[in-house]
Amino acid sequence: MPRVTDTAGPGRLVLAATPIGDVDDAPPRLLRLLGTADVVAAEDTRRLRRLTAAAGVAPTGRVLSYHEHNESTRTAELVAAALGGATVLVVTDAGMPSVSDPGLRAVRAAVEAGVAVTAVPGPSAVLTALALSGLATDRFCFEGFLPRKPGERRRALAALAAEPRTTIYFEAPHRLAAMLADMAEVFGADRAAAVCRELTKTYEEVLRRPVGELAAWAAAGEVLGEITVVVAGAAPVEAGPDDVPGLVVRVHDLVAAGTRLKDAVAQVAAGSGVGKRDLYDAAVRTPRASVTDGGRPTPPTPG
Structure with missing residues (x-):
């Protein structure tokens, strides 16, 4: 198999994964590019300096900041440099750029401009947490950060309550207790989950417990560090005719959270x-109590 080289050539944009904790996890190709790229766009230039110092690498190219507050204006500069033949390296504080971090805007602009885009794979908090969680790994989805406002967060969770795949989230430590409490309420306190904290760092911790117990743990004291939460998918429910009303309630909850009726039914x-057609017909026939229209029940709008 031919080896990918990082020698001079046509301009390109390179997304590179950085260590999520242990600097020794930095891929050799990342270190090589940090020292040779014409432009290094970093989410936090101070964090970049700490990484390069620890790895013994000295960037020779221009280093500039590239974060959520300036990416809308700086993206054009990165693309112009690549169009001029430069190798532009994009790195974030940890993990892969564009995954809950800056980078997506640059990729889209580069593709539109005809600039070659590639990546240096490496550490990932998402996959590391999934592997350590002990939960199913054959099918999973990543939801990133949930909404900060309690009502919006609960609506987002309601839309995921019946998701059969293992689900992975990021969360800030000071919001973890509220997030887990809402999960326990919406998913059920017995849903299996894992809180992964400070992955690959000195104080790495993985707690594998039901959501309700994790919520109590998070509420009992201050939680510190980078947090990734992994939650088991919903167990299949074999429902009979007597269970249809409960399924209809779940459909209405999803519709209220913004899901189209057909998608909620599916x-x-x-x-x-229960067949989709039968459940759809039952949902349309059975209105959800509403305070609109003078207090009269309002059926869902078919979607």
């Missing part, structure tokens, strides 16, 4: 033993 019907 999500709830999956693995329930």
Whole structure:
């Protein structure tokens, strides 16, 4: 297999994963590019300096900041440099750029301009947490950060309550207790989960417990560090005719959270033993109590 080289050539944009904790996890190709790229765009130039100092690398190219507050204006500068033949390296504080971090805007602009885009794979908090969680790894999805406002967060969780795949989230430590409490309420306190803290760092900790117990743990004291939460998918429910009213309630909850009726029906019907058509008809026939229209029940709008 031919080896990828990082020698001079046509301009390109390179997204490079950086260590999520242990600097020894830095891929050799990342270190080589940090020392040779014409432009290094870093989410935090101070964090970049700490990384390069620890790794014994001295950037020879221009180093500039590239974060959520300036990426809308600086992206054009990066693309122009690549169009001029430069190798432009994009790095964030930890993990892969564009995954809950700056980078997506640069990729889209580079592709539109005809600039070659490639990546240096490496450390990932998402995959590391999934592997350590002990939960199913064959099918999973990544939801990033949930909304900060309690009402919006609960609506987002309601839309995921019947998701059969293992789900991975990021969360700030000071919001973890509230997030887990909402999860326990919406998903059920017995749903299996894992809180992964400070992955690959000195004080790495992985707590594998039901969501309700994790919520109590987070509320009992101050939680510090980088947090990744992994939650088991919803168990398939074999429902009979007597269970249809409960399924209809779940459909209405998803619709209230912003999901289209047809999508909500498909999500709830999956693995329930009730056909999508039967559940759809039941949801349309059975209105959800509403305070609109003078207090009269309002049926969902077919979508």
